[in-house]
Amino acid sequence: MSESTNLKEVLESKLPGVALAWSEFRSQQRVRVPALQIAQALRALRDAGMDQIVDITAVDMLEYPGATDRFEVVYLLLDTQSGQRLTVKTHLNEPDLKLPSAYPIWIGADWLEREVYDMFGIVFEGHPNFKRLLLPDAFESFPLRKDYPVKGRGERHNFPIITRAES
């Protein structure tokens, strides 16, 4: 196990003048990075030793008490040498739901980003094979958004039936 690096110093030296908000909860370190600088920040963190992408996910903050931004995209990073973890968060608002893809930094981002698009409609630019992951391509909604009802919008019941002659 190698020593863990001081990521705060790393990010502040690589992104001078950018507002970074650091916080901690039950000894889990988190940082909030503006969406414009996210690619730069992730690349700096990878170079500082965060060699594994654990997860990419999003939260729709529509009904969250006191939230000002609509979407929060969360990157969970890990240094496999030292075991250090960091959560990177960034915020997005409609209509500009675009982020640069992290696929060139970690290949593991491939399906994770596709799933975030599938469920929330956030587009990752520069992804080599960007399409829905779990739901059918013709599906029009993004089901994990808070304005999507738990019971769905009847997609399942109104599914077009293909007859044997048409197939």
Next chain:
Amino acid sequence: MPLDLIESPDLDAGYREGLWTLNFGPQHPATHTTLRLVLKLDGEMVVEADPDIGFLHSGFEKLAEVLDYNQYVTIVDRMNYISPMANEIAWHHAVEGLLGIELTPRCKYIRTIFAELMRIHDHLLCTGTCVLDLGGATAFMYAFNEREKIYEICERASGQRFHTSYTRVGGLLYDVTDDWVAMVRDFCKTFPRAYRDFAGLVMKNRIFVERTRDVGVLSKADAIAGGATGPVARASGVERDLRRDEPYLAYNDLDFDVCCAQGGDCYSRFQVRMMEMVESLKIIEQAIENLPSGPVFISGTGKEGLPDKTEVYRSIEGLIHHFENIMPNRQMPSPKESYYGATESPNGELGYYIVSDGDFKAYRARTRPPSVLHFSLFNRMIRGCMLSDVAAVLGSINIIAAELDR
């Protein structure tokens, strides 16, 4: 044609058109559940594999937003149904991390024993079916014989063989009984012999070794950058195990080794799983002999833990306590925070990222399923292999479609 030639850009476009496409699945014995692979083949060589998943998507993460922290446990054990209890332990590990709950020693030990039983359970199926897919039906039956015993142990503790829903926030559904302890001891005695039989049939079987060695190689760099964890990463030489690196439950008190291999091929993954079963048995033996006495729930006066069932049915105080814990408008509040809790499940790092808005249910609960990241690396493993190797590689990374699609 060799793979590096196929990749070169100045290759004749007619060649690419000459590749033929094969649909593997959604219904195929080697896909185990429902997933589809679109394979591009040059003769019998796989040039490209495009996995198509989502056939079993059922909106589990959406359901997490309407069910409370205790109710959602019935959903998580349907994710990786090969080792259901491992999911429950992971889910409540994350919830208890968010709520800041420290479990009782007895609860920690029982959960540890179950987590390791589930590891054996999962690895027996994975190794067994891996051999079955390659044509060896006998070893599979040996493995399933042992899995049946673990089902019985689950049934004795929770009343359910399969979807146990056994953990609760701050404790367990019921305490275990003495005959459960005897069953686990008995399993520890009989398992080594069954393991020897199973390993003897397969480990040095020439057909099996030749069909898995140097097949589906995942390099160490790809394993790290691709987010591979668990046996898949350890078979590629990534020395990482959350039980040792971020100890949770009772793993700090117990002595075990982290099993690694260097090859990164199907055989290495198989070997790692076989070695881990021995280590798991070691952990179970230590834990069952040192099982602490005492309550399984954290102190039952506050809103943290559910009261004992005998109290609920026999005293008014117990009933009120139960009511206060169960009714949606009276439950324990949670901090308005986000928390990521991860455990080493049999398949790899199984984590839950929970965002809470103060209620006793998640505002958003994201599952970090190890299968998704492993399956996204499938194309890298299979390129350049033969069509018959697809079954070997699929078997060795243990894809569970219900966890993949959620």
